[in-house]
Amino acid sequence: VSEGLPGRGLVWGAVTASLLLAWPWLLAWLHDRRPGWLAGAPIQPLSELVPLVQARGPWRPRLLLAWSALALAAGMLPLGRGWMAADLDAGLLWLVVLAVVGLIGLPVTGPAATMAAGGLLTLTLCLAPLVLRTGSLHLGDLAIAQIGGVGNWFVLRDPFLLLGAAVYLWTAATLWPPPAAGSGPHRGGCWFEVSLRAGLPLVLAHLFTVAYLGSWWAFVPLLDGLAWLQSGLKTLAVLAILLWLRRRRSWSDPAHLVWRQPVVALLVCLGAAIWMAATGAAS
Amino acid sequence: MDITAAETMPAGAAVQLTTLAAALGGVLLAAGLLLLWQRLRLPPAVQPPEDPISTPPVETTSDQPALARLLAGAVIACLMLPTAAVVRQLWPLPDLGPRLLVGWFLALIPVVLAWTALAIAGGKPWRPGQ
Numbered sequence: 001v002s003e004g005l006p007g008r009g010l011v012w013g014a015v016t017a018s019l020l021l022a023w024p025w026l027l028a029w030l031h032d033r034r035p036g037w038l039a040g041a042p043i044q045p046l047s048e049l050v051p052l053v054q055a056r057g058p059w060r061p062r063l064l065l066a067w068s069a070l071a072l073a074a075g076m077l078p079l080g081r082g083w084m085a086a087d088l089d090a091g092l093l094w095l096v097v098l099a100v101v102g103l104i105g106l107p108v109t110g111p112a113a114t115m116a117a118g119g120l121l122t123l124t125l126c127l128a129p130l131v132l133r134t135g136s137l138h139l140g141d142l143a144i145a146q147i148g149g150v151g152n153w154f155v156l157r158d159p160f161l162l163l164g165a166a167v168y169l170w171t172a173a174t175l176w177p178p179p180a181a182g183s184g185p186h187r188g189g190c191w192f193e194v195s196l197r198a199g200l201p202l203v204l205a206h207l208f209t210v211a212y213l214g215s216w217w218a219f220v221p222l223l224d225g226l227a228w229l230q231s232g233l234k235t236l237a238v239l240a241i242l243l244w245l246r247r248r249r250s251w252s253d254p255a256h257l258v259w260r261q262p263v264v265a266l267l268v269c270l271g272a273a274i275w276m277a278a279t280g281a282a283s
Numbered sequence: 284m285d286i287t288a289a290e291t292m293p294a295g296a297a298v299q300l301t302t303l304a305a306a307l308g309g310v311l312l313a314a315g316l317l318l319l320w321q322r323l324r325l326p327p328a329v330q331p332p333e334d335p336i337s338t339p340p341v342e343t344t345s346d347q348p349a350l351a352r353l354l355a356g357a358v359i360a361c362l363m364l365p366t367a368a369v370v371r372q373l374w375p376l377p378d379l380g381p382r383l384l385v386g387w388f389l390a391l392i393p394v395v396l397a398w399t400a401l402a403i404a405g406g407k408p409w410r411p412g413q
Contacts, residue, residue: 006298006305013309021317056325064314071310072303085306088299191317 009075012085016075020067021191024049024198040247044179044194052180052190060192065105067192067199069098074203078139080216080227091139092131095207096124118257119175123204125265126168129161129272130154130211133281143215150219155212158281160272165212167268169238171261172204173245174252205238206231213238 028046031038044052073095075085088094099120106116131137133154134145146152155165177197180190209215213234216227224230246252275281 006301009302009305010309010312013306014313015309017310017313021313054325056321068307068310068314071313072307075306075310076303085309086299086302088303089296094303191321192314 009085013072013075016085017071020071020074020199020202021195023202024194027198038243041243042176042178042246043198048179049194052194057190060107062105063107063192063196066102066107067105067196069102069105070196070199070203073098073102074199074206076139077203077206077210078143078215079231081140081143083216083228084139087140088138090137092127092137092142095139096120099123112254115254115257116175118259118262119171122171122257122261122265123168125262125269126164126171127211128269129164129276132273132276133157133161139210142211143217146214147217147221149217149221150214153212153214153219158272158275158279160268160275161212164265164268164272165208167261167265168208168212169241169245170251171257171265172201172208173242174254174257174261175204176201176242176246176252201239201242202235205242206235208238209234 024044025046027038027043028049031041031043031045072085076088076091076095076098078084078087103113103116103120106113108116130142134141136142142154146154150156154161156162177200180193180197209231216231218224218230
């Protein structure tokens with residue numbers, strides 16, 4: 001049983017939440033400095049971001065609930081061994097719970113809510129084969145199971161996991177929300193909203209790094225070390241892939257979230273289970 | 284084994300839950316500081332001007348009544364409990380599983396009945412006496 005330290009959890013949670021709040025500003029600054037890098041991406045420049053947060057807005061508890069769930073999920077994802085807010089035995093299960101809580105708090109209804117639920121289902125199905133592989137819901141166990149270089153990363157472990165990784169990236173790129181609309185003198189207090197919209201792809205990219213890309217381990221064991229740097233660089237690389245996918249409008253059509261992506265993810269799940277049974281890889 | 288003996292949550296699970304609560308406290312601390320800063324330093328948002336032409340004649344209400352949301356949360360909580368028991372990682376106690384299952388069924392029955400009644404009522408908010 002791995003245990004966490006409440007004091008560390010408090011500090012790490014506050015730091016993660018602060019970073020998540022600062023993230024849209026960093027993206028906006030980068031957008032203004034290097035427009036070519038983020039061309040076509042759903043990222044707001046500083047000129048649009050400042051009016052959105054320069055005035056107090058209405059009290060929106062549902063939005064705060066969704067943002068808190070995202071921030072707590074970000075804090076639970078490990079940057080390295082012990083580098084997380086809460087080291088939980090059933091960490092992956094808690095992540096799904098937080099995603100459901102965030103979904104309930106998300107200020108969307110109708111078709112948008114259906115698409116968000118479809119995206120959550122798809123991502124969960126893409127992570128299920130990894131639980132079968134490791135026999136654990138502990139996020140640290142997922143990372144430790146991939147120790148030993150790029151050949152042990154789950155993304156290259158079997159063809160169905162590779163397909164699962166592709167579906168995960170496809171879904172995460174589709175789920176990248178558009179920028180907050182309605183900039184003007186009457187809108188304000190949108191800091192949590194812009195943080196939620198900009199932070200969701202970041203958290204999903206980090207989760208992909210932990211689940212499929214060896215987490216804090218380098219692609220060759222010789223370069224292991226500086227865990228936070230390995231995790232950070234991989235997460236940024238995944239973000240770049242998500243941006244590239246997001247620019248392809250036909251690929252990142254939200255209509256795919258309703259049934260196409262969940263069905264493909266379900267087939268990936270079944271295929272991975274059959275593959276593991278056939279090759280004797282099931283732990 | 285004495286089945287009447289009181290079962291307590293193992294220390295590992297208790298510390299993990301405390302850590303999770305502390306992390307949530309950290310998140311809420313950062314959010315609270317931001318909200319406080321907004322209240323102290325930022326002016327209130329200007330309300331959009333009323334436009335009688337574009338105002339819808341009928342007040343729009345949420346299509347998801349509060350009771351349905353509450354029941355959805357209750358169902359999620361009920362589903363979480365046996366899942367946690369099945370994976371036996373959060374409460375790894377051998378004798379706790381069947382008792383949790385019985386408790387889960389007992390808790391789920393009124394929730395499912397209420398949700399079914401709500402569905403029969405066509406999604407309208409349920410009030411006592413209706």
